[in-house]
Amino acid sequence: MKPFAIWVLAGCLGAAVFASEQIPKQDLSVDQIVEKNIASRGGLDAWRKVQTMIWSGHVDSANAPAADLPFVLAMKRPNKTRFEVTVFNQKSVRVFDGKQGWKLGPNGMGSATPRPYSIDEVSSARDEQVIDGLLIDHEAKGVSVTLEGTDQVGGRDAYRLAAKLPSGVTRHVWIDAQTFLDVKVDRQVRTPLGQTVVVETSYSDFRSVEGLQIPLKIESGAAASEKKDMLTIDKVSLNPPLDDGIFTRPASPQMRRKSVSIDADADASPALSGAGRPAP
Template sequence: MRKIAACVLACWLSTVAVANVPDVVPELTAAQIIEKNVAARGGLEAWRKIQSMVWVGHIERPNANAPSLPYVLEQKRPNKTRFQIKSQNQVWVRIYDGTHGWKLRPARNVMPVVEQYTAEELRSAQNGQESFGGPLMDYQAKGIAVALDGVDDVEGHKAYRLSVKFPSGASNHVWVDAETFLEVKYDRQSRSASGQSGTVSVYYRNYGTIEGLQMPLMIESGADTAKATDKMVIDKVLLNPPLEEQIFARPSVPGRPNAASVNMVAPQSIRKPPSTPTSLPGSNPRIFTGSGVAH
């Protein structure tokens, strides 16, 4: 009887084990997964033609006093960013020129304050996680090493888990859907104000086609936690606009020397390109709404 019971138990355990094994997915190398990912995103050559990009949108914060915060994100190769967000008629700006980073924040009843990036913020900016297609796009040229770690279930879909190591030494994970080969999730390291380190899960949602390029039009942070999530919604995209180098310089505060003057523009609008834009041949700047319609 004990032998029969043991046999039944063994069979049950094996059934459970089989049930917990992910559905069979194609056996691919990390390089093959990335190749399919790049093709699904529109192709490497098409992405290389994008020398600058502007996102205009809003951030949804369910528990904040201002649940919708308008923003503008300006990016220019090789790794320059300017992020501007407006809340309650005040503007915050974060700038990275490829080497140095600054934060401009309003201060009550006094002039705005400019601070340098912390060491942690610099490392994050150097990784350039969001710029020009993400870390998998042209990863070798960026000096990024990628390895296949396994296959996971991500919100009911099988996804390849890739380990991504940046030149800075930081390591993250990126998940690529096993069917669409689009990125669906990545984990990034974070550090609280008290210095405690942790991991934040970020989800890519609502992919749309913009002049042949696949881009997520919503980026959600912390979707695998019990807390309310922040959603970065991209309402408009401007491809290859002429962005002046000056906007990526250290922001100035009136009356304080040694800083380039950077115009504070309301996030609801985009800087208008000059009448004769210096964009790439055949790639005139175009604005796209979140539905993929050009304006």
């Protein structure tokens, strides 16, 4: 065989091998994909041991009055959350105790009164699976999962799974076909004008935190919009002590002295593995 033909053949073989590495295996069942996803994220037993978690970092949003707004997100099983973001030295708070939710944000007069979640906000909050997401222990959570197909996400092949929640809502979860990490999830939300829009959340910059793979960059926004919100996590704390009081109705500014705040540095995890990331 002529040298030129040999090089052409070698190039074709190399391209074929590369292509085979990029194409997801079609013989994987949905159970196998979920199993690989859980293993890639650190394993079932490790996630089950996490009862509380705190993220702290900053948010960038086109709708925010300033850039790099500091935030703290506290989560506690089974479904409690408290999100605080500081805007011009004042805190805006969203709290959900598993059944009810409240939001507290400073108005133009520098004061605020806690407002209850709307019906749609309560429904959406109840559907969230805090700490470990939709796929881990999905059967125990009443979430049924099916495989719909594959898509390109960020230039890579990803399995598209449909997760039907106990509420009847279906969300899609995209799993990278090579790393088996979650790369995107979608959900439907209702706007104040009553319109239904699809919101997509993308995950990237996964780092190891005590053996668990956690995305440190989370981008979210309407699928049809180019404007996205970027949440960057700088510190992660696993199993810090969290009093149930921080998940109750937030206090008004007049009663703020009696309220319980989150200690973002409590029992902070060791340095996030990866170059260029400072220790918490």
